[in-house]
Amino acid sequence: MSLFWRIFALNAVVLGSATALLLWAPVTVSVPVVLTEAVILLAGLAVMLVANAALLRIGLAPLDRLTRLMTTVDLLRPGHRLPEGGRGETAELIRTFNAMLERLEHERASSSARALFAQEAERRRIAQELHDEVGQSMTAILLSLERAADEADEPLRGELRHVQEITRGSLDEVRRLVRRLRPGVLEDLGLVSALTSLTSEFATHVGLRVVRRFDTGLPALEQQTELVLYRVAQEALTNAARHAEAGRVEVSLHHTGQAVVLTVADDGRGTEAAREGAGIRGMRERALLIGATLDVTSHPQAGTAVRLVVPLRKQP
Secondary structure (H helix, E strand, C coil): CCCCHHHHHHHHHHHHHHHHHHHHHCCCCCCCCCCHHHHHHHHHHHHHHHHHHHHHHHHHHHHHHHHHHHHHHHCCCCCCCCCCCCHHHHHHHHHHHHHHHHHHHHHHHHHHHHHHHHHHHHHHHHHHHHHHHHHHHHHHHHHHHHHHHHCCCCCCCHHHHHCCCCHHHHHHHHHHHHHHHCHHHHHCCCHHHHHHHHHHHHHHHCCCEEEEEEEECCCCCCCCHHHHHHHHHHHHHHHHHCCCCEEEEEEEEECCCCCCEEEEEECCCCCCCCCHHHHHHHHEEEHHHHHCCEEEEEEECCCCEEEEEEEECCCC
């Protein structure tokens, strides 16, 4: 039965019941209407309205569920679907909405994958240019300053040594930026070595106390999966250093048999609800690329914890 005929039938039942009561009930209407008759008519009208509202609420309940789902759906948290109950136009509307969600999630994942792949390619290009152009130019400047300082007299020699130290520090910063843009250790030595290098760098340059808990004998992962794990850990550490005012961060990577779980937890100033900023949304988009689940919990006394669960694919 279509939605139109369902609503028509509900109203017909109410109006038919009211008409039957008027025909067979010992109730008369005088002209002018007396007070008791007016009270009876108003009471009957109230009963009709309540019955009509109750029946309409039952008939339109699937649309209410669909409306609530529409207001809460988030394409970065896929999998939410409305139960396909009922018949007629309402059931068809629910099926259409679920199909639309499926299509939007697929298109969002595809577009995010293209954007992130382009971002990684641009990171590699910039890192290569920094290494080849800026790094080599600064190295040449550093060698020239060293030769000039060896041949100069005081006090010029001291000033040249000072400029030399500034240039050396800038060169180290460029190299650190290159490592963040393109984690070569990830490609050369694997995920655990890359995370160890990343956490050591944060502990040295940011001043965080970083505790590492990495399981041994982790299963072999695809290159894209290792890159997502690395980028999520990098973003979580950056958030802890910039926003959480944390003093201690624990980074753990362990294997549960069916999944690889990365957890980054800090002791900073969390909030009642973790804010979904650009960093967290970027982590969610990366998690979608590999079919992983990202959970972010934050409490004022317990800090913030980022947990990425990567399901392992079954071997054929």
